[in-house]
Amino acid sequence: MSGAVLEIDAVTKRFGGLVAVDALTLEVREREALGIVGPNGAGKTALINIISGFYRADGGAIRFRGHDITRLKLHQIGRLGIARTFQNIRVFRRMTVLENVMAANPRHAARPLRSFFVAGAAQADVDEAMALLEFMGLAERADQLAGALPYGDARRLEMARALAGKPKLLLLDEPSAGMNEEETARLIADIGKCRARLDGIVLIEHDMTMIREVADRVVAMDYGKKMAEGTPEAVLNDPHVRRAYLGLMESDVAAAHP
Amino acid sequence: MTAEYAFLTGINILLAWSVYIILLSGTLSFANGAFMAIGGYVAGIVTVKFGLPLAAGLAAAALAAAVVGLLAGYPALRTRGIYLMLVTVGLAFMVESGVQNISYIGGVKGMGGMQGTTIYHIYGAVLVVGLALWKLTRSPLQRLLDAVREDELVAGALGVNVVYLRLALFCFGAALAAFAGGLYSHHMFFIAPDHFTVIVSVFVVLYVIMGGVNNMWGPVLGATVLTLLPEAFRVVGAWRQTVFGLAIALLLLFRREGLMPFRMASVRRARRS
Numbered sequence: 001m002s003g004a005v006l007e008i009d010a011v012t013k014r015f016g017g018l019v020a021v022d023a024l025t026l027e028v029r030e031r032e033a034l035g036i037v038g039p040n041g042a043g044k045t046a047l048i049n050i051i052s053g054f055y056r057a058d059g060g061a062i063r064f065r066g067h068d069i070t071r072l073k074l075h076q077i078g079r080l081g082i083a084r085t086f087q088n089i090r091v092f093r094r095m096t097v098l099e100n101v102m103a104a105n106p107r108h109a110a111r112p113l114r115s116f117f118v119a120g121a122a123q124a125d126v127d128e129a130m131a132l133l134e135f136m137g138l139a140e141r142a143d144q145l146a147g148a149l150p151y152g153d154a155r156r157l158e159m160a161r162a163l164a165g166k167p168k169l170l171l172l173d174e175p176s177a178g179m180n181e182e183e184t185a186r187l188i189a190d191i192g193k194c195r196a197r198l199d200g201i202v203l204i205e206h207d208m209t210m211i212r213e214v215a216d217r218v219v220a221m222d223y224g225k226k227m228a229e230g231t232p233e234a235v236l237n238d239p240h241v242r243r244a245y246l247g248l249m250e251s252d253v254a255a256a257h258p
Numbered sequence: 259m260t261a262e263y264a265f266l267t268g269i270n271i272l273l274a275w276s277v278y279i280i281l282l283s284g285t286l287s288f289a290n291g292a293f294m295a296i297g298g299y300v301a302g303i304v305t306v307k308f309g310l311p312l313a314a315g316l317a318a319a320a321l322a323a324a325v326v327g328l329l330a331g332y333p334a335l336r337t338r339g340i341y342l343m344l345v346t347v348g349l350a351f352m353v354e355s356g357v358q359n360i361s362y363i364g365g366v367k368g369m370g371g372m373q374g375t376t377i378y379h380i381y382g383a384v385l386v387v388g389l390a391l392w393k394l395t396r397s398p399l400q401r402l403l404d405a406v407r408e409d410e411l412v413a414g415a416l417g418v419n420v421v422y423l424r425l426a427l428f429c430f431g432a433a434l435a436a437f438a439g440g441l442y443s444h445h446m447f448f449i450a451p452d453h454f455t456v457i458v459s460v461f462v463v464l465y466v467i468m469g470g471v472n473n474m475w476g477p478v479l480g481a482t483v484l485t486l487l488p489e490a491f492r493v494v495g496a497w498r499q500t501v502f503g504l505a506i507a508l509l510l511l512f513r514r515e516g517l518m519p520f521r522m523a524s525v526r527r528a529r530r531s
Binding site for chain 1: 403405
């Protein structure tokens with residue numbers, strides 16, 4: 001399995017009697033954007049929560065660049081280079097946009113007490129954070145409170161903050177949720193720009209346009225299991241996937257051919 | 259009388275900051291009266307029973323409270339929110355009844371013989387701690403703490419070891435409260451368990467909440483106002499405590515965020531030419 005950034009090996013997660021992720025096996029290959037689709041409750045977000053350390057797997061193993069990270073803590077996984085965004089955007093709302101990015105500076109986040117002795121606005125740190133904000137088109141809003149940002153900008157800030165830790169793998173949990181077509185188009189462009197900085201991306205999405213444009217490969221999930229895997233076209237046309245997604249696919253078809 | 263109030267205000271500013279330091283990582287501590295008691299007694303034992311200088315007593319006080327903070331904090335800080343707060347309340351009760359039952363330090367009768375603190379010691383300590391907190395507001399640590407307070411899971415995902423950071427700040431706060439307790443006992447010449455009841459812990463938390471929890475000046479203002487306010491109400495005689503309680507209730511009703519609620523951004527965008 002050389003060349004895999006992330007290997008998920010028979011991972012299981014239960015909540016009481018509910019099996020959210022059921023012996024799931026998949027891999028994220030070198031420089032790949034892996035799309036994950038599936039109906040609500042299929043276990044997609046649970047999977048991202050397990051990879052990033054928010055949940056601990058009940059069974060199976062997760063390897064990141066060869067390290068077994070199955071039992072590592074949240075902050076240890078973060079330091080190894082796995083970053084994420086959230087379906088319901090979670091920026092630090094009471095802090096400014098620039099502070100949000102600077103708080104993710106890995107030099108200080110990994111050694112918080114030592115950072116007491118460092119200047120809080122060291123020019124190198126500010127420049128680094130401002131460069132990221134410029135990259136994501138947020139430089140003009142640097143001094144605004146993150147809580148006051150419009151939706152699309154808050155999403156971009158979350159991505160900028162995730163990139164500030166110089167991660168190798170980025171997990172995006174339904175980034176286009178709540179966005180209109182125009183905003184989604186910009187998001188696709190933004191993710192495209194980020195790819196050069198990353199070894200791999202995991203993208204959970206319901207928006208099929210986004211999946212087709214961004215994902216190199218797609219895994220479809222249902223009831224915590226893998227339903228199909230392959231190229232976006234193959235998976236999205238798979239009869240099992242179409243049946244699981246039936247309502248959505250029919251309305252898509254109706255919208256496309258009125 | 260004025261000198262006495264200046265002294266009490268200084269002690270209460272240090273205590274308020276000790277709660278503020280712990281609150282920086284999102285933990286509300288009701289145990290700081292207990293840490294103050296530990297400090298008062300430990301410093302007293304070192305100077306009175308062993309005849310060592312006050313500096314040694316204060317150092318021992320801070321160290322002892324930090325160790326107690328570490329032992330109590332390690333299991334407690336793994337719990338969250340209201341449970342953690344209840345653990346600190348439990349600690350306050352434990353220490354309160356503990357000191358009543360140790361005859362070596364006088365039990366309920368208390369312990370005397372400490373001396374040597376001047377008003378300059380108190381305000382010297384206020385100045386040093388104030389400068390350290392000022393330095394903190396201009397360091398990356400302040401931003402990390404603000405992030406932890408706002409969303410500890412996200413801060414964790416960014417690589418911050420939240421449990422370790424909380425434990426460290428809990429110990430720092432405990433040490434500062436004990437230091438203040440040591441200064442207090444050596445100013446009063448005499449201490450007894452009823453100087454450090456749980457209500458003392460509650461009052462110190464009130465200083466911080468009333469002053470404002472988002473900047474280092476809120477606790478200073480809260481401690482000063484609440485130390486001097488009962489004196490201003492002396493005219494109402496026996497109703498003093500009632501009027502005092504009413505003032506607190508009204509203030510929290512109309513300024514829920516405290517007297518000084520603002521938070522200062524730790525960094526501004528560099529204006530490039």
